[in-house]
Amino acid sequence: MIVSFPNMGPNWVAFKTFFETMGAEVIVPEPTNRNTIKFGVKHSPEFVCFPFKATIGDFKNALERGADTLVMAIDCGPCRFGFYASVQERILRDLGYKDFRLIPLDQADLLEFKWVKVLFDVSPSKSVSMYSKALKAVIMLLKKAKLLEDIQTAEGLFRAYERTQGDTTHVVNDLLQQLDQTNSLSGLRKFRPIIKNTFANMDIDRTRNPLRVGISGEIHISLEPYVNIDLRKKLGEMGVEIHQSISLYDWVMHKLHVNFHRKWYEHLAKPYVPIDIGGECRWVLGEYIDKANAGFDGFVHEYPFTCMPEVVARTIITNKLKKMYDMPIIYFSFDEQSGVEGMRTRLEAFVDLMHSRRNQDVKTNKVKLVNNQKQYGHYGNNFCHECIELIQPK
Amino acid sequence: MEVSGGAPKSKVKVGIPRALHFYRYFPFWKKLLEELGAEIVLSTPTSKKIVEEGVQMGFGELCIPMKVFYGHVLHLIENHPDLDYLFVPRYVAEDKDAYFCPKFLSLPDVIRILPNVPKMLNFEVNVKEFPISQSVIELGKQLGVGQSRALESYKTAKEYFKEYQDFLRKGVPVNHALRLVQRDLPFTVPKKKSKGDIKFLLLGHGYNVCDTYINLDFQKKLRDQGIEVITIENLPESLFKVPVIVNKRLRNYWRHEEEIMQAIRYYLTKGRDEIDGVIFLISFACGPDSLISELIMRDMKVVGIPFLDIIMDEHSGEAGLLTRIESFTEMIRRKKRKLEMDAKKKVKSKIKSEV
Ligand code: SF4
Ligand code: SF4
Numbered sequence: 147m148i149v150s151f152p153n154m155g156p157n158w159v160a161f162k163t164f165f166e167t168m169g170a171e172v173i174v175p176e177p178t179n180r181n182t183i184k185f186g187v188k189h190s191p192e193f194v195c196f197p198f199k200a201t202i203g204d205f206k207n208a209l210e211r212g213a214d215t216l217v218m219a220i221d222c223g224p225c226r227f228g229f230y231a232s233v234q235e236r237i238l239r240d241l242g243y244k245d246f247r248l249i250p251l252d253q254a255d256l257l258e259f260k261w262v263k264v265l266f267d268v269s270p271s272k273s274v275s276m277y278s279k280a281l282k283a284v285i286m287l288l289k290k291a292k293l294l295e296d297i298q299t300a301e302g303l304f305r306a307y308e309r310t311q312g313d314t315t316h317v318v319n320d321l322l323q324q325l326d327q328t329n330s331l332s333g334l335r336k337f338r339p340i341i342k343n344t345f346a347n348m349d350i351d352r353t354r355n356p357l358r359v360g361i362s363g364e365i366h367i368s369l370e371p372y373v374n375i376d377l378r379k380k381l382g383e384m385g386v387e388i389h390q391s392i393s394l395y396d397w398v399m400h401k402l403h404v405n406f407h408r409k410w411y412e413h414l415a416k417p418y419v420p421i422d423i424g425g426e427c428r429w430v431l432g433e434y435i436d437k438a439n440a441g442f443d444g445f446v447h448e449y450p451f452t453c454m455p456e457v458v459a460r461t462i463i464t465n466k467l468k469k470m471y472d473m474p475i476i477y478f479s480f481d482e483q484s485g486v487e488g489m490r491t492r493l494e495a496f497v498d499l500m501h502s503r504r505n506q507d508v509k510t511n512k513v514k515l516v517n518n519q520k521q522y523g524h525y526g527n528n529f530c531h532e533c534i535e536l537i538q539p540k
Numbered sequence: 541m542e543v544s545g546g547a548p549k550s551k552v553k554v555g556i557p558r559a560l561h562f563y564r565y566f567p568f569w570k571k572l573l574e575e576l577g578a579e580i581v582l583s584t585p586t587s588k589k590i591v592e593e594g595v596q597m598g599f600g601e602l603c604i605p606m607k608v609f610y611g612h613v614l615h616l617i618e619n620h621p622d623l624d625y626l627f628v629p630r631y632v633a634e635d636k637d638a639y640f641c642p643k644f645l646s647l648p649d650v651i652r653i654l655p656n657v658p659k660m661l662n663f664e665v666n667v668k669e670f671p672i673s674q675s676v677i678e679l680g681k682q683l684g685v686g687q688s689r690a691l692e693s694y695k696t697a698k699e700y701f702k703e704y705q706d707f708l709r710k711g712v713p714v715n716h717a718l719r720l721v722q723r724d725l726p727f728t729v730p731k732k733k734s735k736g737d738i739k740f741l742l743l744g745h746g747y748n749v750c751d752t753y754i755n756l757d758f759q760k761k762l763r764d765q766g767i768e769v770i771t772i773e774n775l776p777e778s779l780f781k782v783p784v785i786v787n788k789r790l791r792n793y794w795r796h797e798e799e800i801m802q803a804i805r806y807y808l809t810k811g812r813d814e815i816d817g818v819i820f821l822i823s824f825a826c827g828p829d830s831l832i833s834e835l836i837m838r839d840m841k842v843v844g845i846p847f848l849d850i851i852m853d854e855h856s857g858e859a860g861l862l863t864r865i866e867s868f869t870e871m872i873r874r875k876k877r878k879l880e881m882d883a884k885k886k887v888k889s890k891i892k893s894e895v
Contacts, residue, residue, distance in 0.1 A: 191834040193825060193851075223793035224632075224639035229831045232790040236838060250790075418653075421632065421666075423645040452601045452825040454642040458650060461598070466653040479601060 147171065149215045149268055150208030152201035153178045155369040156297070156318075157394045159326045160290040165217075166329075167283035168269045173213045175204045178372035182207060187482045189237055195226060196450035196481045197366035200373050202234045209243050215268060220250040225424030225455060256401040282331075289334045290325060291395035296338060296529045297321050300345045302389055303533050305382030307350035315379065317344055342532060352539045354385070355518045357500045360437035361390040362430045363448035364456050367480055368392045374448055374480055375489055381446070384497050389442070389526070391433065392426070407527075411436060418462050425455030434463055438471035440525040441513070443500045445473055451481035474499055551579040552683055554661065555623040557612030558583045560605055561631060561644070563714065563746030567721045568701040569627065572676070575693030576683045581620050582722070583612040586753035590615050595854055597654070603825040604853050605747045606643055608754060613651055623658045625682075626651070632666035637783070638795040641828050703727065708773040713759065714750050736768035738872055739814070741807060743772065743800050743836075744821035745829075748852065755821055756858055758850075762819075765869055770815075772803050779806045786835065797832045804836055808843050817846040817872050824853035846872050 149165045150173040151158075158174050165172045176182075178200055185206050186199030205216050218231040235248045249267050252260040265280045297318060305314040321341060328334055359381065367374050368390065378388050391407065399405040411432025419428045434445055447463070449456030460477055468475060476496045478489065507513040518539050526534070554573055556562065570580055583590070586608055594611025616623060628651045631644045639645070652660055663679050665672055673694055680690030707727040708717055720727060740762060742749055749755065749771055762769050784792050784801040792798045807815055818840060822829040833849050840847035848868045850861070
């Protein structure tokens with residue numbers, strides 16, 4: 147059995163460990179590229195959401211490289227995502243790819259433990275030892291996912307301070323390689339200090355006081371750099387601090403009902419959208435409010451073109467929240483036609499806007515920059531706080 | 541209890557936008573609200589002005605039915621400043637396993653924040669969480685009606701709605717039936733004009749299939765070409781009893797899409813010879829339909845039923861649409877003639893060989 151799965155940025159590291167620990171052979175999806183998208187666009191329904199097109203392309207690549215088992219998350223409404231696996235399977239089979247299994251990973255509520263079945267499905271041996279293996283696989287997945295989240299957090303902060311453009315990107319890539327090689331629990335336990343130290347050793351300019359921007363939106367678009375045209379990196383290289391709380395770990399924790407900051411967002415969003423309507427709608431709303439309260443300079447909302455829940459979120463932010471909280475926001479809806487140039491121009495204008503507002507606020511003493519000390523209030527998780535220590539002026 | 545002196549209290553005025561679920565539930569809403577003592581104010585049928593205003597309010601990525609809904613709400617606000625309430629229910633789930641599209645789940649939320657909206661009546665249908673009767677009691681409270689009368693009204697409304705649905709199942713076009721409901725006329729089946737020589741199943745959400753402005757009077761265009769049209773609402777209840785299995789693992793979870801697929805399931809199997817073609821009206825940027833139409837298209841290919849999907853938006857042009865319908869029907873008629881000729885030839889040659 148040779149397992150593969152769709153791309154979602156660096157999260158292949160976590161998925162790979164998961165299936166390998168179960169004893170399966172894994173084909174890591176080849177990084178999403180032009181041909182992946184071309185295939186997806188050609189064979190998918192015309193105006194299905196973009197992640198559908200990208201992930202079916204990933205599947206085709208994997209099948210051609212010899213995968214025979216594809217794993218895809220599903221849920222059961224209310225959005226389109228639950229249909230992905232089935233329709234994709236149908237399309238692939240109609241195209242003549244016959245010898246594969248598509249295993250749906252039911253993520254609707256992880257505490258219902260339907261996903262355990264997947265473990266049994268991908269595990270070659272069906273003996274008792276499987277249980278301990280399965281347990282280990284889950285732990286490895288969670289640990290790596292958490293570490294990936296930490297890398298993402300640090301990356302967002304440090305890129306705004308690097309003296310040589312590209313340093314952060316190198317550091318991140320190195321760390322990903324290292325994390326991929328680390329496959330013991332004891333190794334993973336030591337990994338967090340490694341992340342911290344690697345970033346601490348970067349050549350950074352602590353006297354800067356960059357703009358601070360929150361990013362949120364649909365999860366696949368937010369995590370896969372090819373489909374969002376590497377938005378985070380582009381914005382970071384314009385000297386902006388990026389705070390993105392969406393990650394695989396964040397999502398899994400949420401589905402295990404132990405994600406407290408998401409619960410906080412839900413609480414904030416409740417007056418505007420009281421129920422889960424799919425996608426990230428209510429969390430985007432909550433996060434917009436939360437970041438506005440924490441004094442952020444701006445917010446980026448990214449989602450696939452015509453994505454239903456995010457379009458609702460956008461409507462509510464534009465018509466209501468933006469007027470209440472007055473934090474600048476820029477929307478990016480991505481599909482196969484999105485181009486780098488248009489994005490760059492819009493981002494530059496957005497950054498200019500935020501700068502002039504910041505200057506205004508400094509003049510009127512709304513923002514005080516004492517000694518370039520950066521203030522975050524109660525914002526962020528523990529690791530984020532540790533990183534913030536590293537970027538404060540000495 | 542006597543109301544001491546004064547003129548009889550005027551009725552509470554409730555505005556209903558003639559869009560989206562209007563085409564599905566209006567008879568139910570009307571009966572219910574009237575039984576609860578309200579007076580109903582409907583927006584006018586969709587017009588150019590309504591669409592234009594709606595388009596301005598929503599932005600490009602919204603599906604056209606949502607933009608039209610905005611337009612109707614704005615129309616009500618503008619023309620009926622005396623409305624006491626606006627009725628924009630939240631439909632989450634009508635049966636335990638199915639949702640409506642996310643945009644229905646958040647409909648009151650996006651309307652509530654528009655400028656100058658009147659107060660809104662809360663009415664949430666979400667049987668995953670609580671029974672409809674509970675929502676009705678809540679609704680009654682907002683209109684100052686006690687629990688027992690609210691439940692009584694609910695019963696009456698349900699019965700009336702059942703009657704309405706049975707009426708549709710006799711093959712009556714939805715728009716005709718809705719007109720009768722609006723005018724409080726009894727359900728009498730209209731005299732059938734001549735039957736067409738070919739019969740199409742017209743698929744799609746009620747608001748696409750029945751809003752004659754948005755779909756450029758699609759049904760009439762078909763009838764003008766001598767085509768008999770049936771819609772999902774006309775099909776017997778028995779088709780909708782068993783859930784569709786998309787594949788072993790996926791239980792379809794969209795209420796309306798489920799009905800579409802159930803209807804299709806019948807024509808793919810037993811009903812194969814009862815229709816000559818299928819047309820699916822889809823609005824641009826519709827989430828659910830983008831996937832469902834793909835599945836249907838693939839199934840149709842396997843069975844060989846002619847299938848046409850028409851994607852509508854606010855820019856759809858009359859001429860292009862007409863050409864597409866014409867060439868589609870032309871193709872089907874040609875095919876049908878050929879089949880009949882072949883059949884005749886076969887009969888002839890059979891007779892010959894027997895001679
Ligand atoms: S949340 Fe958006 S991208 Fe995801 S399935 Fe729904 S419409 Fe598609
Ligand atoms: S079902 Fe489609 S057309 Fe209807 S509201 Fe949802 S997205 Fe729009």
